[in-house]
Amino acid sequence: MLTIALHTLRTRWSTFLGTFVALSLGVALLTVMGLTLASSLNAPERQPERFARAPVVVQGQNTLSVASSIGGHVSRETPKLAHPRAVPEATVTALQGLGTVIPDRSFPVRAEGGPGHLVGHPWSTAAFAPYEIAEGRAPRTADEVVVTGDWTHPGNRLRTDHGTVRVVGTVLSRGFETAVFYTDARAAELSPRSTQLVVVAAARDVREAVEGDSVHVLTGSARRLADPDPDRDRKALTAMNALFGTAGGVTAFVSVFVVASTFAFAVAQRRREFGLLRTAGATPGQIRRTVSVEALLVGVLASATGCVLGSYGAPRLAARVVDVGLAPGWFAIGEAKWPYHMAFWTGLLVALLGVVAASWRAGRTGAAQALREASVDARAMTWGRLLFGSGLLLTAAVTLVLALVTDPGELLHRKTYVSRPMLLITAVALLAPVLVRPLTRLLAWLPAQLPGAGGMLVRENATAGVRRTAAVAAPVLVTVALTGSLLGATATLNAARATEARERATADFVVVPAQNADPAGSKRPTDSSDTASAETPGFDAHTLHRLRSIPGATVSASSSSAVFVLEDGVALIRSEARAAEAAPLAATSDLPLAAGKAGDLDDGSIIVNEEWERHTVGQTVDVWLGDGTRKSLRIAAVMTTGTGDNGVYVTPANAPGARVDRVDVTLAAGADPAAVAGALRKAGGHVLTRDEWLRASHRGTDRTTRYGFLLVLGIALLYTGISLANTMVMATSDRLRDLAVLRLAGATRRQVLRLVGAEALTVVAVGGVLGLLVTGLNLAGMQGALGLLSVHAPMRIPWPELAVVGGACAVLAVTFSVLPAAWAMRRGAVELAGTRE
Incomplete structure (x- = not known):
């Protein structure tokens, strides 16, 4: 078996090239992520800076x-x-x-x-x-x-x-x-x-x-x-650990997914070869062992190559994250060895796991079955694939329903909306052979009705080779689904938060301290626990008096603070708070209340949200104020949970040490907006209209998350792009006889290449539609969770990004299907028809 495996690798190198490249790239990415994580686990002890010479x-x-x-x-x-x-x-x-x-x-x-x-x-x-x-x-x-x-x-x-x-x-x-x-x-x-x-x-x-x-x-x-x-x-390294941990998880998932799909396609291409071995007396066990040995050899070579590539890529990634400010200036790749072991053995395990199902299917090939078989995939969907695909789809549905019933907010967490698409992608990919044929016929229906045989041939070729279509569509499915799900989730959440803020903010103007260069800064409370940093920008008493004395305006001065509550005697939870007087607060905002009234807030009470363990109006909660003072406060009102931005509200008496950092202003009936705005500017501060405030205070995804998703999607696009190119080369090389028959039937070289390119576009469209299906299911679950949390915001599908990703996949597919076909057709049609597999 070893001799046959070595001989097969040498003679059918083009078949295994795609698997080798896909696996080596996956191992390289795992090595890079592992080395980066290992280097970010421990930061060197920082020495004093401002007080280096202070006794x-x-x-x-x-x-x-x-x-x-x-x-x-x-x-x-x-x-x-x-x-x-x-x-x-x-x-x-x-x-x-x-x-x-x-x-x-x-x-x-x-x-x-x-x-x-x-x-x-x-x-x-x-x-x-x-x-x-x-x-x-x-x-x-x-x-x-x-x-x-x-x-x-x-x-x-x-x-x-x-x-x-x-x-x-x-x-x-x-x-x-x-x-x-x-x-x-x-x-x-x-x-x-x-x-x-x-x-x-x-x-x-x-x-x-x-x-x-x-x-x-x-x-x-x-x-x-x-x-x-x-x-x-520490905070930068924690963010890096989360970022590269997510990227490593996505890399592992994509590598297993693509390698398994590539292996399955490579084995399916060799049915006639296995039939010949069975005719020569090979047992099913020998066939399976041969395929497994081939996978082992490819896995060893690819994993070793990936480790070498990763050792060169990791320092460059580290330099990049330092340049963009995601890592401290001292960050560099260390000398850890375990990432190499982890990546190598993971790659080898992926290769072996990816070939398990394929080798079992190869062993079941009958002695004469494959020799008689036409190039039509009569039974591409096996019972095992149907069972696992249906099970994963059912698991995704059940977990979604349970989350919606028990804890809708869980679906809004980053770790959830990053991991859930993987479950659905795998389920849809396993069920792809069932979906590919009707979906292809639907997409190719209109071209098939046009004059000429081109549209009909595209439809029939794609539906006849279900395994080939599913294998080529798999990388497109991964890329489109990840792009749509991740970017769509963040866009939907940003829209939901903006909707919440728009509904809550009813003031005509918002005034922030003039020294605050960022108007949105006062929306996000400064962590005053950092005692060495500058104090929170705030208004002085004289400026506040002038603002409150402006005629025709109701002024609500508020400050950023926090309260702490010990839930179940186990977890000390910090909640961001705003301190404001009850009457002006009620006049300048519309809090999303589930119970109670904002006007009932006083020095002995607090407004909480439904996330709190105690959230019934009239109950008493023991809290620690922002300066550490312990106090028992009565719940005056309860806000809905929302997206998590609904903190708590207290009066200024319960926020000792907090400085007023925001003033909301509502115009009285008949007041002149221009005159009031001028008076506000004269009194002191930076004056924003309601719309300006909303735009400044809700700028979308933060930089770390944005770079993290760009990294994850960049990895997915790079990896699946190369895999798509490899799979297209494998698929085209497997169809040389079909192309020769078309030439012998009278088709010109240009017509054949147009047909090959059209088939590639059709298969990419199939993968794109399946990816959009996964995207829609994920975002629908998130929108359902938002609805249960009393946030009514539209679903945001990132169409421009999806168009770019789909276009890139289409270009790769057409290029790497047409070029091998054009290269092969340099020979005559008769010579091409006699090409061995």
């Missing part, structure tokens, strides 16, 4: 410590607070007796013509980075500043949201922030609240002085926790 940093309470119990085991959860507390005055006094104490302050700055994301600090903290004067001198008066970088120079005047200042010095940028340094007195005026401070004293003395106080003492490498966004590496 000790003392932070106020910025975490919430709550005991939870899981399986009888008691643990403490310590999430970060939305509003960290300042260091107590008594603690500051005690520390001042040990040495110099320097309050640290961070606040946003917006300079006309300057870079975005400027942050202000007191000059006394610059020495701890250390920042050293590169040009000019230190600030001495309230209107003098020192800036980092070379975007301005000493002597220039800057118009900022905090007044006009003069640049008196510059310091070299250290890469982690773009800072503007004021005098300590001016920084204290602009940011009176300080949540951390630097103490120039011995660490042991500091710990003894604050023992028992609710503060954190940071020394050594722990000082990095006082830097801007200290968890940015």
